[in-house]
Amino acid sequence: MPTGPAADLKKVRDTEAGPIMMTTLNGPKSGVSGKVWVWLPPQYNDPAYAKHGFPVLTLYAGGQSAGYNTWTDNQLPIQKIDAELSKAGKAHPFILIMPVQNLxxxxxxxxECSDIPGQxxxxxxxxxxxxxxxxxxxRTVKGRDGWGLMxxxxxxxxxxxxALQHPETFKAAVPIDGYFNPDSPLWHGHEQERLANSPGQLVALGKADVRMLATAGGSNAYETGLVKAWVKKxxxxxxxxxxEQPGGKHLTSDFKKMIPDTLQWLSKNLAGPEAD
Known part of the structure; x- marks a missing residue:
């Protein structure tokens, strides 16, 4: 059950599958203040699930995502797809959390989703x-078994x-058409810290009991080579x-096509709603 205190969440958009809410989270541990969008599946407010905890999926957008998140608009209509799949019993009803990536x-x-020295x-x-x-x-699933990232x-x-840095918190992740070597100019002069935040390094350490699905667009030879090499490590x-998405390009329109399969993969690798 929620531990409180309750945040000030305001509706910012309606979707076919219910409202998207937003709040500004002032992080007590980090000191960072940023926007976080939230969508609750229809089952969350169903009396039959009143005492159930729900799995949580945090979504990160492409680009800088400073003040926006493409998972909150019709570019990537994951809310509608999750509602349809969960109704059909093909995917979990996920609480979707969609934070900004940059300030x-x-x-x-x-x-780069990291604690860069001085930043x-x-x-x-x-x-x-x-x-x-x-x-x-x-209301969330206890422990890490119901917590995923995409x-x-x-x-x-x-x-x-x-996911690689925090397997105690997250059990599964889906990096779609990603890169794995930190390259922000802000890392200049901080090579040791950069490598400590590099998925290219972390993937080979054998320290994270995590499940992942890594994808690449089939029409981009550079991308497929990059992702395959990372997976092998x-x-x-x-x-x-x-x-490998057949003919896939590095475009939001192709990312959109991946949503049904990725939600079903996550549902097979994460715990579903459970009664308290």
Whole structure:
């Protein structure tokens, strides 16, 4: 059950599958203040599920995502798809959490979901403050078994990195068409810290008991080569499956086509709603 205190959530958009709400989360552990969007599945307010905790899926967008998130608009209509699939018994009804990734839209200020020395601690905000916020406000699955991450492009980097760094919090992740080597200019002079936040390094350490599905667009030879090479480096107990989207390009329109399959994969690898 929610632990409180309750956040000030305001409706910012209606979808065919219910409203999207938003709040500004002032992270007590990180000191970072950023926008977080929330969608609750229809089952959440169904009396039959009144005492159930729900799985949580945090979504990261492509690009800088400073003040916006493409999972909150019709570009990536994951809310509608999840509602349809969960109604049909093909996917879990997920609580969807959609935070910003950056605090500045300039690529030279990219934080890469990390605590870069001398910069806002957005890695702590994402890995600790956001899960604390979710547990404070919503009925969730106990432990890590119902907590997943998914992102596209830059968001794929974030989802892979955070899952590898925090297997105590997250059990599964889906990096869609991602990259795995931190390249923000803000890392200059901090090579040791950069490598400690590199999915390219973390994947081979054998320290994360996490399940992943890594995807690449089949029409992009550079991308498929990059993702395949990363998948091959995975060391147990980490498991990484690879999926190549036939003819897929590095476009939001192709990311959209991936949503049904990725939600079903996540549902097979995460716990569903459970009674308290």
């Amino acid at each position: 500045n839209s300039s690529e030279s200020k990219a934080l 806002p601690k957005i890695g702590t905000w994402m890995a600790e403050d956001i899960p604390d916020f979710v547990r404070a406000n919503f 992102g596209a492009s830059t968001g794929a980097f974030c989802s892979a990195k955070l 995975a060391a147990p107990p980490l498991t990484v499956e690879y999926y």
